[in-house]
Amino acid sequence: MSITGRRWTMRRVRALIRHTGPTSLIFRRRLALMGGAILVGLAALLFARAADASSEAFDDIAGQWPWLPLLLTPLGFAGIAWITRRYAPFAGGSGIPQVIAATRLPEQIGGRLVDLRTALLKVALTLAGLLVGASVxxxxxxxQISAAILARVHSVLQVPLxxxxxxxxxAAGVAAAFNTPLAGISFAIEELASAYEQRMTLLVITAVIISGMVSLGLAGDYVYFGVVAAHLPLGSAMVVALFAGVLGGLSGGLFARLALAAA
Known part of the structure; x- marks a missing residue:
């Protein structure tokens, strides 16, 4: 091989390292996605366990002191509301509207709406709400916490958000927390992405698979919502589904009109 050939080969190797090596944007972006998805799976599973423990603790309190929730619950609600307004105004609500808004302008306001400190405080306040009897x-x-974790990992690795x-x-958080990979993907399409772009598909599916594998590896193939043993014949089920769909649509539309009128 000639000297020119060796120089060209080394030049190509150096260019390839710069393009896909450990310091390249492509490598950091992949590392941020995979590492962030692992952290999301761990965080979602820990949050699920902590939420169940908080609910069980309130049941124990109510069982031992039946009258205590009359005092504990309203005082707890007031304290949680005060902390939220005082220290974390973006932690109010469910957390999904914040993520939806952050996806519209990720560079401008995304960092504030899915801030990790705010999301962690939201988790703590949610657990406190369950502990005092809130239906949360x-x-x-x-x-919100899953989006905040993935956003923070991208920020640490200097990957554009x-x-x-x-x-x-x-989507990865929903999939890991409830052991529902398909629900995580559907949730991403229906709730978070108003215009679900094709380039998001691989990103969402990869994050869902990784976080789901973390959840399955630690908690096993569990069914969070339980199993319904009751069943109906196909003919009866079709009649019930039709009746329930019509009744649900009418009641939902009526409730929406009443809510808009009251507002």
């Missing part, structure tokens, strides 16, 4: 779901907080990153984070 953890889907929204899981979405895109809307698809927060969409993937929220």
């Amino acid at each position: 779901g953890r889907e929204g907080p899981t979405v 895109r809307a698809s990153v927060m969409v993937a984070g929220g």
Whole structure:
């Protein structure tokens, strides 16, 4: 091989290292996605366990002192509301609207709406709410904390924050917390991405698979919502589904009109 050939080969190797090596944007972007998805799976699973423990603790309190919730619950609600308004105004609500808004302008306001400190405080306040008897779901907080984790990992690795990153984070959190990979992908399409772009597909699916594998590896193939043993014949089920769909649509539309009128 000639000297010119060796020089060209070394030049190509150095260019390839710069393009895909450890310091390249491509490598850091992949590392941020995979590492962030692992952290999302761990955080979602820990949050799920902590939420169940908080709910069980309130049940124990109510069982031992039946009258205590009459004092504990309203005082707890007031304290949680005060802390939220005083220290973390972006932690109010379910957390899903914050992530949706952050996907619209990820560079401008995404960092504030899915800030890791705010999301951690939201988790703590959600657990406190469950501990005092609040009827709080953890889907929204899981979405916000998951998007915040993935966004922070991208920030640490100096990877530009895109809307698809927060969409993937929220979907991965739902998939890991409830052991529902398909639900995580559907949630990303229906709730977080108003216009689900094709380039998001690989990002979302990768994050969902990695976080789901972490959850399955630690908690096993569990069914979070339980199994319904009741069943109906196909003919009866079709009649019930039709009746329930019509009744649900009418009642939902009526409730929406009443809510808009009251507002």
